[in-house]
Amino acid sequence: MHYRIQRRGTGRTQTLSDSKLPALNPALVLVILRVALGAFFVSTFFENLGKGLYSADGYAELIRSYIQHGHAPAIWKQVMEFTAAHAAMAGPMQAVLEASLGVLLIFGFLSRPAALVAFGFLTGLWMSEWGIAWIWELLVPMIVAASLALGPVGRHVAVDVALARRWPNVPIW
Template sequence: MKSLSEESTQTHSRRYVSRSLLVILRVHLGVILLITVLGKMLRDEPFMVEMLSYLQGYSMRNASIPYQHFLQGVVIPHAALFSYLIMAGELIAGLLLLTGTLTRLAAGISMFLFLNYMLSKGRWFWSPDSEDAAIFLSALVVLLGAAGRVWGVDAYLAKRWPRVPLW
């Protein structure tokens, strides 16, 4: 029969291993976001031009009718603002995920971005070719698993302020 300390050690090690695996997912998601935003920043023409072309063409043919109305009424008229918000969201979320800082907030930003990418393509979670859905679900796992508490700044923040739900 195992002693209480042995059971506690095994439970702790299992929890540590599972969170350690989440670190790989967290860092992978951060790298995806940073590569994506770097591609947008290093283009010859501004990202807004390509975004507008994409939204007015592909999205207007493939997105759902309610999402098309949202794009036409809100996003396209304010394309410059939205192009900067997209790049800022990807950059900030990517850096936060890499460092394990405010991981849940960063994962939430990632989920919001990839949900909109998916909707702009007219794809759903069950679409077989929706890589955005896979990334969205990865971000959800990072958010729910508090992946920043292992090898991240969130580990320090959680010790300092244990009742704050952001880490």
């Protein structure tokens, strides 16, 4: 990326920070991405709840359809089969995970750890859907989650701001 733009014929350079276009503070962009990812998880929770996908039968049927129709590696299909066999426990656990991640991200509580867990969860789901869903469907939320896990996401408009003031030496803020 170029930091200076040469204007034709004028001999003047203009820095990108001198641009007349409005720009948000990068920290606020992270807040928007954090809240959007949280809303993604909350809306997914309610959609799956409405479809009955957290019940033992609904969850097992969904996971087994990934196994039957997807192109995940064989070892991952074994993990999915184990999960489907324990759907009575795994379904509600996934419901709690999705709802919790959504709430944590929206309010900015334990933002970076929540984003890291979201990245791991989305990566597993992405692999499960290989050959079934559009490849970018979950890849973009995965990139957002990874960016939030690596960035200073809990330093603005978040519960983490108060926690960081109280415990400044904890490295997760």
